[in-house]
Amino acid sequence: MDHTPENEAHGDEPTLAVRRLKLWIRMLGVTRQVENELREFLRVSHNTTLPRFDVMAALHRRRDGLTMTELSRTLLISNGNATTVVNRLVKDGLVTRILSDEDRRRITVRLTPKGLTIFEALAAEHRDVVDDLFAEMTEADLDALKNVLRRLRNSLSDARG
Template sequence: MSADFHVNELDSGSDLETRLTEEHHDSLRLWLRMLSCTVMVEAEIRSRLRNEFGITLPRFDLMAQLERYPEGLRMGELSKRMMVTGGNITGITDQLEQENLVIRVPDPKDRRAYSVMLTPAGRTAFKRMAAVHEAWIVELFAGMPAKDKTHLSTSLSQVKTHLITSKK
């Protein structure tokens, strides 16, 4: 199932959990609950980024990666970190470069490669967007008590650790 399918399902008033019955395993129920919540939050963030800042989530995500690495990241590294193709990174970078939010600079270690860096304008724009984005996330999770957020985060950390160690 694609993310577009999930979003369309949510728009129609149903969600991923509607097909579950009591006979389904708790793990399957949990997976679909997490996926439903993720799709709903992501759809809301995408919409707000577009409406408030005129930016897509992938462009915001690329800027977030670059904000963490002021010295810049090579295109291949961005592709790996964002888990998208190099072509996608090139397209996003082209758009951001046209808006003077990022710049490509030759990699001093490899003349054939380029690193991408936020421009001063990009850094300023991202800082403003990131603060608003964080407030949105706080708002979207406001219905959950702090102790439950901590517990859920700990539990998901255990799942993540299990998934990482089971690959080895």
Template sequence: MTLLSSKSDMSVNKRRLRMWIRMLRTTRFVEARLREFLRDKYDTTLPRFDVMAALYRSADGLKMSELSKLLLVSNGNVTGIIERLVTDALVLRVNVEGDRRAMLVCLTDQGRKVFEEMAREHEALINDLFADLDGEDLDELVPVLSRLKAIEDKKS
């Protein structure tokens, strides 16, 4: 079988490539705006925001290994972020009973309060960035992206 078996396949292949480039450009644009917003408004980073979001969703806290797996980053990356969040009194680290090597991390009350404020403004920024998409657009786009995620899950 050849890489491009027919003219119609080539057309679909090119369209897939164009779709990927548009998705990538959009993602980079939105990420850049989010990074700028977090840096300017909260003197924080997108990775710190992501860690806080994961801990916010897990009220009982997460082991460091669970957190790094959830965020798809190395334990070392998570450790550095957690160290700074602990220093800022936004995260608390506690030993896991029965496992001397494991640490459980959770947001402090102050960390929850700070994250809730950031999350509200994050949502407002996302809504502003995608304001030109109406409900019908979202009803078409979200299922397609969900199918892409399902394909990704099958392949991993």
């Protein structure tokens, strides 16, 4: 029995591989939809961007700061992209750069007091927007999805060694 997407239209049950592919496509679609909503909220309500929010969130989690390399790795972005976002945040007084005493090439970035205040207010609104986007999900739904995603993440980590 042929389980190509064309034959599925004729009533054949899709294979597990096809179902997994469709799930992946649905996950991407939902992720993009949520990200688009968050981008719009940040742009319209705060004249900022999701990358700026992400950098500030990473720095909020590490109050002592992150090197540019650590920041890039944490956010899975290039050093160049991290530098561009950090430059704007520095210009706006939300982030500061600190040169290492031991190695002048090593730069740590950290939220300023102004950045901390602004981020914490923004993060509370961000949480509320996400809460609204996920309002249809019950606690049981959230727990089940979290567990499935954890298993998937663990299996991916195991597969990569």
